[in-house]
Amino acid sequence: MKKLFSALLTALALAAVAPSAHAQEKKDAKPAPEIRLYHLDCGNITVTDLNVFSDTDAYIGKSKDLVASCYLIKHGEDWLLWDTGLPASTPRLADVTTRPFILSLQETIPEQLKKLDLKPEDIDYIGISHGHFDHTGQANAFPNARLIIQQAEYDFMTGQTETAMNYHMPAEAIANYVGEAAKEKRMLLSGDTNIYGDGTPKPISLPGHTPGRMALLVVLPKTGPVVLSGDQWHFEENRKWNGVPSFNYNRADTLASSDKLNKLIKNRHARIIIQHDPLDNAKLPALPEYLN
Numbered sequence: 001m002k003k004l005f006s007a008l009l010t011a012l013a014l015a016a017v018a019p020s021a022h023a024q025e026k027k028d029a030k031p032a033p034e035i036r037l038y039h040l041d042c043g044n045i046t047v048t049d050l051n052v053f054s055d056t057d058a059y060i061g062k063s064k065d066l067v068a069s070c071y072l073i074k075h076g077e078d079w080l081l082w083d084t085g086l087p088a089s090t091p092r093l094a095d096v097t098t099r100p101f102i103l104s105l106q107e108t109i110p111e112q113l114k115k116l117d118l119k120p121e122d123i124d125y126i127g128i129s130h131g132h133f134d135h136t137g138q139a140n141a142f143p144n145a146r147l148i149i150q151q152a153e154y155d156f157m158t159g160q161t162e163t164a165m166n167y168h169m170p171a172e173a174i175a176n177y178v179g180e181a182a183k184e185k186r187m188l189l190s191g192d193t194n195i196y197g198d199g200t201p202k203p204i205s206l207p208g209h210t211p212g213r214m215a216l217l218v219v220l221p222k223t224g225p226v227v228l229s230g231d232q233w234h235f236e237e238n239r240k241w242n243g244v245p246s247f248n249y250n251r252a253d254t255l256a257s258s259d260k261l262n263k264l265i266k267n268r269h270a271r272i273i274i275q276h277d278p279l280d281n282a283k284l285p286a287l288p289e290y291l292n
């Protein structure tokens, strides 16, 4: 009985200690970083021959208006820009000389950052889904940013091979991050990467369209998981039929990556935003509003 009593006392003493220890732990734990997702308009692309988006002739004689989109993600104190759209030199009115893609850009990224009281110097990271011209156009406009890119994509772009040029992936587009002197300015990834250790934002490796293409998973506190497509698909209908564009690096890899991303979206109950789809992007809040 005496033994039991002392055991009980010990248990009570522990119980008395436990809440305060827990409270201390709570006090020490950092609050979860604030996560926000902003949508930026990074250009308009009218595709005069939509069949370039099918290597099986799904869109003969069709045309379509697409958008180029960029996204700004706030993670605590950090700002990460996802893709950098059409070049700032793109005309404001549709340039019809650029067929089959008629291009225009209403506002540059720095112009849009002003609406958030941000300057190009405030951007900590730029993540490039892939090296195509419509995703790297303004990559050199952020002097303090580190480039986040898959190693395979970086190698392909900077190898300056004719193949890379044929894929509209000139190394000059990321000139600020190339070379020995700029070594600290790039973060070269090999596969899916948990950048902050808390799973958001998380680049998802999807080779195929280009050698090192990736999407971005962003887990928002209210909205939940959101996936930025990074051109796995170019518009909703294209996703439904699992289409492969005529300008594509490796067909088998593109299909395998499509399967991977669809399963991730399903398992995480994620909202998919196809970056070139005007409808997906029109549903997002306009600056300075954001999704959280």
Ligand SMILES: [Zn+2]
Pocket (backbone or CB within 6 Å): 132, 134, 135, 231, 276
């Ligand atoms: Zn694109």
